[in-house]
Amino acid sequence: MTDYFEVHERDAAARRGELRLADAVSTPALVDEFVVDSGSRWHEAREVPDGDDARLTILPHRALPPGTEQPVAEAFSGEYPDVEYPSAAVVSPETAADHGTDAYVLAGGPGYAGHAEAFVEAVLSVRGAIPDDTALYLSGVATPANAAVLVYSGVDLLDEKRARARGLEGFYLSTDGEAFLEDLDELPCPCEACRKPVSEFSRADCADHNANALRAELARVRHRISEGRLRDYVEGQARHEAWLTATFRRLDQQYGYLEARTPVFRRNELLAATDDALRRVEIQRFADRVTSRYRRRLDAPLVLVPCSARKPYSDSQSHQQFSEAIKYRGHVVSMTSPIGVVPNELETTYPAQHYDSVVTGNWTETEIEFVAAVLERYLERADYDRHIAHVPGEGYREICERVADSLDIDFEYTVEDHPTTDASLDNLAAALEGEDSYYKSEREAATVRAIADFQFGDGAGDEVFGPEVETESYYPKLRVVDGEGELLATQVAQYGTLSLTLAGARAWLDSDAPTKRVEIDAFVPSGSVLAPGVVDADDSIRPGDEVVFEGPKAFGIGRAASHGAAMVEGTRGVAVDVRHCEEP
Secondary structure, three states: OOOOEEEEEEEOOEEEEEEOOOOOEEEOEEOOOOEEEOOEOOOOOOOOOOOOOOOEEEOOEOOOOOOOOHHHHHHHHOOOOOOOOOEEEEEOOOOOOOOOOOEEEEOOHHHHOOOHHHHHHHHHHHHHHOOOOOEEEOOOOOOOOOHHHHHHHOOOEEOOHHHHHHHHOOEEEEOOEEEEHHHOOOOOOOOHHHOOOHHHOOHHHHHHHHHHHHHHHHHHHHHHHHHOOHHHHHHHHHHHOHHHHHHHHHHHHOHHHHHHHOOOOOOOOEEEOOHHHHHOHHHHHHHHHHHHOOOOOOOOOEEEEEOOOOOOHHHOHHHHHHHHHHOOOOEEEEEEOOOEEEEHHHOOOOOOOOEEEOOOOOOOHHHHHHHHHHHHHHHHHHOOOOEEEOOOHHHHHHHHHHHHHHHOOOOEEOOEOEOOOHHHHHHHHHHOOOOOOOOHHHHHHHHHHHHHHHHHOOOHHHHHHOOOOEEEOOOOOOEEEOOOOOEEEEEEOOOOEEEEOHHHHHHHHHOOOOOOEEEEOOOOOEOEEEHHHEEEEOOOOOOOOEEEEEOOOOEEEEEEOOOHHHHHHOOOOEEEEEEEEEOO
């Protein structure tokens, strides 16, 4: 149980939180000014200190080097006392466990600098063994260049030790690396330590500058977490040192670790500026759900079209021209990098209308390979009778040809020169001549069911809403009502999700669809369900998910503030933001 640390915001494994000392500290933070180390028990016996609420006290410990054999680690790990002040335990990947402290210090921190594989394995091992709502402290590693990646991996507390030591050795640090102090003919920083001629700038001044630069970088990182845009920053920042690039890419390979902690939607635009963006959780998650949850309900030929800069695609001039030619006779699916394929019903669903990418006119091999793989998986599940490709030549055509060869299908190509020329649009209209059209109401019904599949699980669109539901209002703010006219859900245009009513929540709970359920204690929540009130929660819950909560005294629907495991482990903070609640 933690009494002095609380997580407020999450951005994948990175968190903004608060270390509740006498003077509260916003994390991720540097702890040099308020951490006290009680010392190692290897050298001599250590008494448990009195401690106080103004400092984080590292309890007497017996740290072990990385790679210590498990039997040895267990023999020497020992127990930590239960104290009434902010405390931290020292652990290694082999000894990490819940010791009831507010923070955990990863032993041998400096040894992980420069070693991506060992560092990622250590962080994941420790994070998996300690409660989610406790802070992880990595000492002796942080610099202005690596702080963002360390926090992105899941570290909450850092210190100035390495940055200051490098300064005393004559290394001037910045967010893009380091330089020999003797090689500088001017100081490229306006911090207080640098406000003197370079000829008078000492190594002690350099140490102060390094610490200032590190503090400024952590302020930038905290702001990025609050915006939900740390990943965008890290993709560029990681490239300044080889081991940071390796760390960043190894973290991407730990999909389960990052995916559980990544919100299902964000307020801000997702920037896809490099091929690394293809490995983002949001991109991979969308591709997985489109190819494993989405169900095609419109009985019409496939019409593949290119994406547009304007989002949602249907608002763009080019897609309006496509729609005029198609006239409800084809099922529109957009091809795009980095998203993959986007069925028309999911064009508003995060991140399909929330991304921006670098357009050069040339697809990279990585982009072609990824989109082709997603399209292939999509077509295997969707099972169309006809495949019309209204796409330009560059990149798009190569993707279609690869998929056609792999699945042994034929694409009917309709573009001459450019998709929006009169000749190309005429070809598209002619290709659909004789096909039956569907009603707008059919497309709207297919849309809300497809969003339900994507959001709640495979088959949820049919299970939750049943065969009798109808849609009201106008796209993209559709309302779902049952056969008796009772409102079940509303489409949230901003994120392309469904917001359930209490009636919709009960229909979801009573169906065979996968349910993101939170069991709460005997109380009636007002505004939010706090973590101490959570009895159990589905492991499948992700931050931002629509969740049903139920207890002896209350039933309701709300939005998850953390992933399911964190709700169960947590002892502080909000677990669910309540939207509707009633007493049974």
